Amino acid sequence: MHLQTTYEHRKGVNDVTCPPPQRGRERGPALYFDNNATTPLLPSVRAAMSEAMETFGNPSSVHFCGEAAAALIDHARAFVAVLLACDPEQVVFNSGGSEGASSVIVGTGLYHLRDGGHFITSAVEHPAVLRACEFVRELGFELSVLPVDGAGRVDPGTLQTVLRPDTRLVSIMHANNETGAFQPLYALSRVAREAGVPFHCDAVQTAGKERIGLAEGFVTISGHKFHGPKGVGALVVRTDAPLQKLIFGGEQEHDRRAGTENLLGIVGLGAAAGAARARLEDPNEQFRRKSIGDRLRAGLSSIHGAVVNSPTEGCLPETVNVSFEGLRGDTIVDVLSARGVAVSSGSACHSAHPDPSHVLLAMGLPADRALGAVRFSSSCLTRRDEVDEVVEITEQTVRQLYATWRSVGTA
Amino acid sequence: MARFSDEIIEHFTHPKNVGELPEPDADASVADPVCGDQVHLTVRVGDGRICEARFLAHGCAAALGTASIVTAWIVGMGPEDLARVDEATVTQRVGGLAPGQSHCARLAVEVLHALADDLRTPQGSE
Numbered sequence: 030m031h032l033q034t035t036y037e038h039r040k041g042v043n044d045v046t047c048p049p050p051q052r053g054r055e056r057g058p059a060l061y062f063d064n065n066a067t068t069p070l071l072p073s074v075r076a077a078m079s080e081a082m083e084t085f086g087n088p089s090s091v092h093f094c095g096e097a098a099a100a101l102i103d104h105a106r107a108f109v110a111v112l113l114a115c116d117p118e119q120v121v122f123n124s125g126g127s128e129g130a131s132s133v134i135v136g137t138g139l140y141h142l143r144d145g146g147h148f149i150t151s152a153v154e155h156p157a158v159l160r161a162c163e164f165v166r167e168l169g170f171e172l173s174v175l176p177v178d179g180a181g182r183v184d185p186g187t188l189q190t191v192l193r194p195d196t197r198l199v200s201i202m203h204a205n206n207e208t209g210a211f212q213p214l215y216a217l218s219r220v221a222r223e224a225g226v227p228f229h230c231d232a233v234q235t236a237g238k239e240r241i242g243l244a245e246g247f248v249t250i251s252g253h254k255f256h257g258p259k260g261v262g263a264l265v266v267r268t269d270a271p272l273q274k275l276i277f278g279g280e281q282e283h284d285r286r287a288g289t290e291n292l293l294g295i296v297g298l299g300a301a302a303g304a305a306r307a308r309l310e311d312p313n314e315q316f317r318r319k320s321i322g323d324r325l326r327a328g329l330s331s332i333h334g335a336v337v338n339s340p341t342e343g344c345l346p347e348t349v350n351v352s353f354e355g356l357r358g359d360t361i362v363d364v365l366s367a368r369g370v371a372v373s374s375g376s377a378c379h380s381a382h383p384d385p386s387h388v389l390l391a392m393g394l395p396a397d398r399a400l401g402a403v404r405f406s407s408s409c410l411t412r413r414d415e416v417d418e419v420v421e422i423t424e425q426t427v428r429q430l431y432a433t434w435r436s437v438g439t440a
Numbered sequence: 441m442a443r444f445s446d447e448i449i450e451h452f453t454h455p456k457n458v459g460e461l462p463e464p465d466a467d468a469s470v471a472d473p474v475c476g477d478q479v480h481l482t483v484r485v486g487d488g489r490i491c492e493a494r495f496l497a498h499g500c501a502a503a504l505g506t507a508s509i510v511t512a513w514i515v516g517m518g519p520e521d522l523a524r525v526d527e528a529t530v531t532q533r534v535g536g537l538a539p540g541q542s543h544c545a546r547l548a549v550e551v552l553h554a555l556a557d558d559l560r561t562p563q564g565s566e
């Protein structure tokens with residue numbers, strides 16, 4: 030089998046993987062700026078998965094068909110281990126970020142169920158972490174949710190003061206999915222380590238973009254966030270901290286997760302990890318990535334009424350979260366979508382009742398500004414001309430929306 | 441069903457009759473206390489019927505599209521026509537509303553009924 034380890038050029042990816050909307054599209058090909066939600070497959074990933082379709086054996090089978098499948102998984106595991114700077118046997122393949130978070134948080138809780146104890150997380154975590162933490166609280170554990178500052182960051186000193194002798198786990202993300210803000214990961218994990226408490230890092234948004242070299246603890250990643258397939262991810266276990274496994278059956282994944290492996294998904298994840306590793310080692314790609322991010326941020330922040338919510342320093346360059354004063358983010362998202370631009374809003378209008386983002390509220394933003402937030406997220410496939418076009422269309426859209434409401438003026 | 445009808449998409453991407461008429465013959469404003477959507481209509485009347493309408497709106501895309509559609513639709517109507525408009529008629533007129541967007545029809549009905557009341561009010565009696 031051939032696994033490409035280099036990344037592809039960005040040629041025409043949106044044309045191939047994101048067909049233009051059937052209705053309402055006014056110009057050009059679709060502009061995909063929602064890469065924090067999911068990313069398109071790289072051609073090399075698609076090729077690796079297509080090739081693996083020829084291999085149908087059960088990786089647990091001892092015969093040659095099983096061996097061929099197991100070899101593909103070993104190969105992919107090696108690529109993921111290189112990306113995350115860990116040993117291959119520390120990689121546990123799973124279905125993605127939500128399973129990774131639940132397996133650590135709920136698995137820790139179930140292991141300590143009889144003794145009880147305490148969990149720590151932050152107010153800006155992904156719902157996969159927050160809901161799992163709320164579940165262990167319902168199981169009888171105590172839960173501390175750490176506040177964040179205006180940039181969305183947890184103070185390691187605060188973590189220090191909240192840790193207890195019976196704290197079972199600290200779970201804090203690497204970078205925020207809505208704002209891109211990095212947490213002081215190494216300082217936080219050191220505080221936990223020195224207290225002898227396992228640390229879980231939700232690295233779903235940073236895997237494939239940033240180097241993740243946690244010496245200890247758990248790391249959760251998801252394949253589709255860095256051009257791999259959906260429905261597959263990995264948990265890195267670099268600790269002896271006990272976990273109760275959640276899926277029973279065979280002894281797959283070093284007896285940490287039962288079930289016949291998602292062979293095609295794992296092969297795709299491995300290919301995506303290989304491509305991501307090549308990008309991380311390519312200084313030109315790192316320059317390009319920052320240049321695209323800076324251009325996107327500068328362009329959006331120049332639009333009348335724009336206030337950037339993502340921190341200036343310590344932020345994923347791919348993520349720009351911006352509010353437009355007096356406008357609603359969900360409205361902007363819908364109008365942009367009709368114009369062939371895919372972005373997202375942290376808020377959602379459920380049953381006519383818009384809910385502002387819990388992340389932005391935790392950062393201290395007023396509800397109105399949080400409701401006006403829109404997240405633009407690029408990827409290694411995003412081109413400079415696409416950035417310019419999305420800024421232009423957004424500017425036109427915002428101007429139109431301001432014109433429909435007098436209280437905001439007629440910019 | 442799709443989140444938006446073709447007609448609503450057309451109107452929230454290319455809204456018609458945006459703004460306020462100077463010295464209108466009647467106007468009406470309504471707001472949804474739950475979602476915060478707001479619509480303001482101003483109209484000019486000739487021979488007892490609306491001959492020109494403008495809107496300002498703040499809210500979700502469906503609310504903006506509905507307000508734009510309404511301004512084109514009500515031209516030619518008199519106060520009694522406006523008073524008879526109900527949510528089902530509005531929903532049909534805008535090409536359908538997805539679950540969670542019914543407040544747009546309710547808001548349109550409220551603003552049209554308020555406009556009808558304003559049109560019936562003799563000038564100078566306010």
